[in-house]
Amino acid sequence: MDALPANATRFLADAEALAAQIPDGAQIALPPDYSLPAMAVVRALVRRRAKRLRLLGVPVLGMCADLLIGAGCVAEVETSAVSLGEAGLAPRFTEAAEKGELALREATCPMIHSGLQAAEKGVPFMPLRGVLGSDLVAQRSDWKVIDNPMENRGQTTISQKSWSDPDFSDPIILAPAISPDVALFHARWADRAGNVWLGRRRELATIAHAAKAAFVSYESMREGDMLEDEILAPGVLGSVYVSALAPAPRGAWPLGVADEYPIDDAHLMAYAKAAKTREGFRRYLDEWVLTPEKNFSPA
Amino acid sequence: MDALPANATRFLADAEALAAQIPDGAQIALPPDYSLPAMAVVRALVRRRAKRLRLLGVPVLGMCADLLIGAGCVAEVETSAVSLGEAGLAPRFTEAAEKGELALREATCPMIHSGLQAAEKGVPFMPLRGVLGSDLVAQRSDWKVIDNPMENRGQTTISQKSWSDPDFSDPIILAPAISPDVALFHARWADRAGNVWLGRRRELATIAHAAKAAFVSYESMREGDMLEDEILAPGVLGSVYVSALAPAPRGAWPLGVADEYPIDDAHLMAYAKAAKTREGFRRYLDEWVLTPEKNFSPA
C-alpha cells in the first residue's frame, strides 16, 4: 500500500472485486451514514470474512461500521461517535464497546477532520482550538499540546506537564496527520476517465486525498469527462486519487444517495431492532448480507 | 469590520456601491486573473480614488492588482507573484517594485493558502513543509520555524537561531493565520438567498471563509436557492459568508468567466503594451476605466 497510484484507476467488475482489494488489517476511513457509505462493498467485506479491520469514522460512524463490528471484521475503531441517528444506538458497536471487545480510539469531530487535512497537505500535524480539558486528551498520547508558538518568542514546551499549569501560555492541541490505508465510499456517478462525482460531500474528497488508496463504488457511469464540465467539476473527485472503481447500483442502500433514493428508514429501524441481540444480528446477516440475491434492495 | 455578518447579506445596486463598502487602508484578498476577479469593482475602486489598499494575492495577482497599483490605490502587496501570464510582466507592479514605491511582502503560494486555511479553521497558524532555505524566510518575521513537535518529546525551540543549525531537529515552518479585511471576487450566479456560485474556484470560498467581510459581484441572478440544488451546491459559497452582493454583467472582463466569456487576450495584450509607460497607463485609465460608458466591454 505504499505507492500512490497516480495513473492507474482500475475499473473492477463489482462490489466483491472492490472488497477483495482491501486487505485484512487495513485502516479504512469511512464516511457517516448520511454521506455516501459504500454499503454494497461493506456487505462484500462481511462475505469475504475480512479480519482485523481498523475503522476510522470521518467524523462519525453508523450502520456501515455496526455491520462490520457485528460480523467480527473489526479490531479497532477511531471515531467521534457511532450512532444510527434516528434509529438510536448502534447495537453491535455498543455491545462490543461495553464488553471491551474493541480497541477504541475516542476522538472529537474536528480533530479527525484536521488530522486528515494535515495528511492532505503533507504536514505532520494541524493545530486545533478547544478540546483542552476534555478527558479525550489524556487518552490520546498521539495528541500533543504545545504553547502557541505564534505568541511565544522564547521557548515552547511540549506538554509533559499538564496544559492547565499556570505557566502554560496559550496552549494549543495538535492533531497528528492521519493517512488511512484505504478510503472507501460510494459515488453517484463515475466517468471513463476514472473521476467520480461526490457532490457536496467534500469530506469524501478529503479522505481520498489523505488516504494511501481510495476504493469507490458508484451508482452509474456518466458519459464524458466530468472534470471538463464546469457545472459538475466542483463536485468531482479527480481520478488521480481513485485507485479502483466498481459499479454498485443502489450501492448505498439502505442508506441514501441525494436525488437518487432516500434513506430506507424502515429498514434501518428493523436493523436497529434485530441487531439488539447477537442472534437477531445473525439472522439479519443471513437474510440481507450473506444471501447473494438479497445484496441490495429490490426497489 | 469586526462583526461577522451572519444574517445580513445585502443586495446592492452595482459595482460602484460595492466599491463604496471597501474602506481606504483595507486589506483586500484578490484571486488570480484566471479565477473570477471582480474587475468591474476594481475599476470602481479606481474611480472612487481608493487609497492605501493592502492587496493579498491568493496566491498570485495579475491585471486586477496592476490597475490598482498604477492608479495609486495601493500601499502594500503580499503575494507569491504578479504577472499578466501570456501577456508578460505586470508593468505597473514591476515599475513600482523596482522604484521601491510599494511595501512588498513576498510569499510563496502554499504559505498563503495555508495562512487562509488557518483563519478558516480559527487557528493561529498552520505548518507547511518545504520553504526552509528560501530567502523568503528571512524577510518574513511573521513566519516562524519550530522543531516538529510530533517528533520531539522534549523541548522545542522557536527559531532564534538559524533553522539550519545541526541541533535543529526536523524544523518546520508555520504560516500565520491571515484574516483579510475584505474578500473581493466575481461570481457566475447569485440567488435571492444571498448564495453565490463559484464553480471549481474553491480558493474563493477559502478567502471568504477567512475574511472579515466578503463583497461579491455577479454575472446574473438565478432562481431558487442554489444550496437546495444537489448539482449546483458543490460550487456554491453560502450566504453566511457573503456581506454584500451586486450585479455586474461581464464583470470579470477583460478576464473571463468559464462557460460565459473567455479572456479577452487582445485587450490584455493591449493593456500590457499601453501600461509599459505611465502615460500609456493614464491613457488606458482615461479610455477604459474613468469613462463611465466604457466601464465594460460592449460585446
Place this chain on the structure above:
Amino acid sequence: MGPYAREELLAGVIARLIGDAAHVAVGAASPIPATACALLAARGDKLRVSLLHKRKGNPFSEGSRELFDLAGQGRIDVFFLGGAQIDGEANVNLVRAEGRRFPGSFGSAFMYFAARRTILFREEHSRRVLVPKVEFVSAPGSSPPGVWRRGGPQALLTGKALFAWQPGRRRFRLESVHPGSSLEEVRDCTGFEFDCGPTVAATAPPSAAELELLRGPVARAIAPNYPAFAAKVWLSRSPPSAASA
C-alpha cells in the same frame, strides 16, 4: 400541563434564550431547538439557522467539516449540547455512564469552546443524568485562564426546569421551574448542587400569540424535517395543512 404541549413550552423557553443571536446551528435529533428557531423566524426575527442533516439540501457545501470551521471563525452564536450526564460544573459526558456506552463525544469538545453560547438541553431531569461529577468529560464547562475559549454554557434546560450558568461562580442557578413541577421535585431529581434565590419563578408558558405561530407556520416549517415530531405535537391539536407532508 396547560393548554399547550410540553414541547411548545420548551421551544418557547429556548426561543427566549436564543434572544437576538444572529446565527444558530441545530443538530440532527433536535426538533425542539429547531422549533424554537422556526418560532423566532415566524416572528420575523432576522435569525440565520443552520439545520444540520436536513433531509433535503443542507446549508453547507464544504462537507461535514464546515460546521466546525464556521464555529472556529466565530460565526456560530448559539449551539446546543445534550449529554448522557451533565454535572454541576456544566461538564458534559457523551461517552459512557454506569457501564453503559453512549455514541461518543461528536464535536462537543470543540463546539463548546468555539460557539459563542451553548444551551445545554436534556429533557430527562433525573439524578441519573444530572450528576455531581460526570464519569467522562467529553467537553468541559469552563477552562482555566490562558486557555483559548470563545464561549461556554449559557443555560441548562430540562423537562422540569431552567438553570442559568454563572461563569464567575462556575455553578448553575435555578432560574425557573416549569408549570407542573416544583422546587422540591427539582431538588429531588438533581444530583448536583445549585444556587437558588429566595423565591423561584414559574417558567413562563408560551403566549397566545406564540401558540398561534407554533401551530401554524412553525408546524408547517418543522414537519418536512421532523415528520414524526410534528405529527405527535400538532396533528392531534390543530392540524396544520402540511404537517403530514
Place this chain on the structure above:
Amino acid sequence: MGPYAREELLAGVIARLIGDAAHVAVGAASPIPATACALLAARGDKLRVSLLHKRKGNPFSEGSRELFDLAGQGRIDVFFLGGAQIDGEANVNLVRAEGRRFPGSFGSAFMYFAARRTILFREEHSRRVLVPKVEFVSAPGSSPPGVWRRGGPQALLTGKALFAWQPGRRRFRLESVHPGSSLEEVRDCTGFEFDCGPTVAATAPPSAAELELLRGPVARAIAPNYPAFAAKVWLSRSPPSAASA
C-alpha cells in the same frame, strides 16, 4: 539545426528525462514540457499529466491549492521550474536580478521540495541567467540533513545543453551539448562551474518515429492550449489538421 525544430529537440530531451514517471504537472507558460508529455502519451505511455490553467477545463476541483496539496501528498513525480537566475548549486531566483523585478517566487519554494523530481528548464543559456550565485534564493537546490525534502533537481535543460544534477557533489555535470552548439560555447555562456567528463556527447535528436508523432497527434493535442506555439512550430512544416483550431 537539423530537419527538426529546436522545440522538437527539447521536447524529446524532456520526454527522456520524464522517463517512467507516473504523474507530471506542467505549468501555465510551458508549451515545450507539455509537448514532451504529449509525446509520451502518444507513444502509449501511461503517464498522467496535470496541465495547470488549461483554457478549457482543468484537472482540479479544489481550487488553486490542490496542486500544492497533491505535491505535499507525494503524488507529483515531475515538476518544472525556470528562473530569472539559476546558479551552480541549483538555486532558483524568480524575484529580482540586476535591479530588475520579476513576477515572484510562485510556489517554487514548496514544489522544489515536495515534487519527487524537478526539471530546471530555461531556453536562454547565458551568463545573465546561469550565474555563480543567485541574487535571491526563491527555492534552494539542496537542503541540510534533517530538513524534510522529498525531492530536488534532476537536470537543467537549456537551449544549448543538458546538465545532470549530482546531489552528492551539489554540482551540475554537463551531460550533452545540443547539435549546433559546442562545449566551448557552453563554457562561454555559463556563469557557474560545472563538472564535465573527458568527452561530451551530442544531445540525441528526436528519432524519425518521434518526429512523426510530434507532427501528428502531439501537434493536435497541443494546439488547443498553445495555439501560437503550435502554429509556430508545426504549421509551417506539416500542418496537422487541428493545429489552427
